[in-house]
Amino acid sequence: MDEPQDKKQAKARAYQLFKTLFAAEPGRVFTETHTLNGKVYHGFDDEIGLQMLQAEPDLLVEKAKINVTYFDMLSKAFAHSLTNDLDIPQSVKIFMADYILNPKIKPHKKSGRPGNNDFNKTLRLALTELKSAGIPPSRNDEFSPQAIPNGTDIIMTILKDLGHEGEHHQTNLQRRYYREMKKFNSKTNR
Structure with missing residues (x-):
């Protein structure tokens, strides 16, 4: 039996999302808003x-003292400013200068592996598609029979085809997807 066209198209779009991810320069796949x-x-x-460095340098410094996200943004902006005079x-x-002399002033990241x-x-977008x-x-979803490939099965195949299977496995993808959905939903429900 032939696969329905909408499923073929969804698989092709999921493949393209990951192909684009792996072809892009790190940190240049998605824009952010702060x-x-x-x-x-x-x-x-x-x-x-x-942009923040140019508009609110003192406030950015204050935020960078206590928040690692702002610290990283300030560091990149500082490096860019130095290299471009x-x-x-x-x-x-x-x-x-204080940071160079005492790197311990950098705010701590949350524990665990960096995400x-x-x-x-990309995983969230592909699985949503x-x-x-x-x-x-x-398979955790109530309407997923064991014999039919689910989204994470398809993503594993895509990662293997693109040569990026590496550390990823079924439960890892599921956990990442549900964590990302929770994070995404909390941002959109504000």
Whole structure:
């Protein structure tokens, strides 16, 4: 029996999402949106950091002292400013000099392995695409019979075809998907 066209198209789109992910420069797959002092900044994280550095350098430094995300944005903006001979505010120079002399001032990340946000977002988009075509994301979903390939089975095949199977396995993908969906839903329900 031939597979329905919508399932074939969903699989092709999922394949293309991962192909694009692996072809892209790290950190250049998805843009982000952040707010600082009521102003919205949009772009890749290094671009956002530079926008914030130019608009609110002192506030960015204060945030960077306590939040690793802002610290990373400030660091990238600082490096970009140095390499492109841009003006760097004194507060930023002092903070980054302090960091160079004492790296322990960098805020701590949450414990656990660092996530791969680009991979997780791609996984969420691919599994959502497959789900919309009637392919359940995982065997944990009540309507997924064991014999029919589910979304994570299809993603494993795609990763293998693209040579990126590596550390990924069925339960890892399922866990990442549900964690990403929870994070995504909490952001959209604000």
